[in-house]
Amino acid sequence: MLDWDDPLGNLGNKKANEKQINSLSESYALSGVLNKTRHNNGDNSANKFTSDAVDNSVDNLIKTTAKVDTDSTRISSQAMLSLAEEQDNIERSIDPVKASDKRVINGLADVNQLAPFKYPWAWEYFLNANKNHWTPLDINMAQDVHDYQHTLTENEKHVYENVLAYLTTSDILAMRNIGLAVMEKMTAPELQIYQARQVYEEALHTWTYQHCIETIGLDQSEIYNRYRVVPEINAKIQLANRRLNSVMRNDIDLTNPAELNNFVMAYAFFAGIFEGCWFYNGFTPIFSLQRRGLMKGTSEQLQYIMRDEVMHASFGIRVVKQIMLENEVQLDPIAIREMWDESEAVEIGYANYLLGKNPILGYSADDHIEQFRFIANRRARQLGFEEPFPGAENRSPWLDEQANMRKEKNFFETRVTEYQTGGALSWD
Numbered sequence: 001m002l003d004w005d006d007p008l009g010n011l012g013n014k015k016a017n018e019k020q021i022n023s024l025s026e027s028y029a030l031s032g033v034l035n036k037t038r039h040n041n042g043d044n045s046a047n048k049f050t051s052d053a054v055d056n057s058v059d060n061l062i063k064t065t066a067k068v069d070t071d072s073t074r075i076s077s078q079a080m081l082s083l084a085e086e087q088d089n090i091e092r093s094i095d096p097v098k099a100s101d102k103r104v105i106n107g108l109a110d111v112n113q114l115a116p117f118k119y120p121w122a123w124e125y126f127l128n129a130n131k132n133h134w135t136p137l138d139i140n141m142a143q144d145v146h147d148y149q150h151t152l153t154e155n156e157k158h159v160y161e162n163v164l165a166y167l168t169t170s171d172i173l174a175m176r177n178i179g180l181a182v183m184e185k186m187t188a189p190e191l192q193i194y195q196a197r198q199v200y201e202e203a204l205h206t207w208t209y210q211h212c213i214e215t216i217g218l219d220q221s222e223i224y225n226r227y228r229v230v231p232e233i234n235a236k237i238q239l240a241n242r243r244l245n246s247v248m249r250n251d252i253d254l255t256n257p258a259e260l261n262n263f264v265m266a267y268a269f270f271a272g273i274f275e276g277c278w279f280y281n282g283f284t285p286i287f288s289l290q291r292r293g294l295m296k297g298t299s300e301q302l303q304y305i306m307r308d309e310v311m312h313a314s315f316g317i318r319v320v321k322q323i324m325l326e327n328e329v330q331l332d333p334i335a336i337r338e339m340w341d342e343s344e345a346v347e348i349g350y351a352n353y354l355l356g357k358n359p360i361l362g363y364s365a366d367d368h369i370e371q372f373r374f375i376a377n378r379r380a381r382q383l384g385f386e387e388p389f390p391g392a393e394n395r396s397p398w399l400d401e402q403a404n405m406r407k408e409k410n411f412f413e414t415r416v417t418e419y420q421t422g423g424a425l426s427w428d
């Protein structure tokens with residue numbers, strides 16, 4: 001049974017802490033005794049060295065205590081002052097927040113009042129996200145272990161492992177982006193609440209990959225380190241890291257138009273490309289195995305993840321458009337073109353590394369690249385941008401079916417899962 005008060009069984013540590021506190025008190029008591037007796041030992045040279053050392057320690061202790069007392073007094077006075085100011089502000093403005101006062105960024109309305117909503121769609125996203133709930137432990141992985149050990153070819157193993165290696169790193173990056181760089185800049189709580197759920201979902205995705213890696217018995221440290229030693233995986237991660245680092249700074253000021261422009265570009269990249277394209281068709285190589293009856297457990301896990309990612313992409317795109325509208329942001333078409341081109345270039349490198357020399361049955365590097373371009377056009381339309389790759393073909397029309405399939409049909413004969421507990425959802 002799980003002990004909810006001590007889930008990791010750390011009571012031992014608690015005892016250790018108590019012991020530490022006791023010995024600390026004993027030291028204080030001992031210092032007090034020595035302080036009283038040291039003057040009686042003035043002529044005793046044998047004791048002088050010890051006595052001086054104790055003098056210093058006790059003096060330091062007294063100084064430290066005095067400083068702590070002064071600091072606490074200062075902090076208390078400051079706290080009281082700011083409480084008084086806060087009280088003053090509340091008294092001056094006690095009217096409920098008006099929806100019209102809210103803004104996505106740089107807003108001044110109280111962020112601790114959820115309603116009235118200015119962005120009711122954000123609240124709907126949160127409610128819908130909660131209908132798409134699972135954990136990786138819900139899915140049977142037994143057949144995957146057998147497939148990996150006995151059925152997959154070396155090329156298929158190469159694809160499977162490298163897709164996981166890319167995804168594990170990517171999902172941590174996605175979590176850091178939304179949780180550390182984006183969420184704190186939002187000034188409407190309904191947006192932050194969906195993003196908080198998104199942070200949780202990214203963590204859940206990381207758990208899912210870890211569960212697959214562990215269940216299949218892959219070398220964890222090797223898989224997790226792969227993005228640093230495979231240049232084609234590294235290039236995608238570095239591109240995303242560059243965008244993330246440009247907006248994850250304490251000194252960022254979104255009232256500055258250049259900074260705001262950069263923030264919008266970074267968010268458009270993460271929502272439209274990183275989540276909207278790279279995740280969306282990043283799962284496709286493994287779905288192509290699933291279509292041949294292989295690695296069905298992993299694929300089912302990825303189907304759940306893909307639905308989350310489609311929602312993350314569509315929510316992010318909506319936020320980006322709203323920021324642009326509220327702040328009259330004009331993005332530079334050349335910078336947008338560069339964003340598509342550099343994303344395409346690293347995706348081509350990645351697809352060639354995965355599948356270039358040795359395509360797997362029913363899926364090639366060319367299919368992967370063309371599918372990226374096709375999805376990129378869709379995300380561009382959603383963002384209100386020009387299509388970057390006009391005429392790109394839909395090479396994997398079954399991919400949309402993967403995202404839109406209702407699991408209650410139990411289509412893949414895995415586990416009978418009531419996937420969606422609410423009404424019908426549109427996942428894209």
Ligand SMILES: [Fe+2]
Nearest residue numbers: 171174202205
């Ligand atoms: Fe994710």
Ligand SMILES: [Fe+2]
Nearest residue numbers: 174275309312
């Ligand atoms: Fe995501």
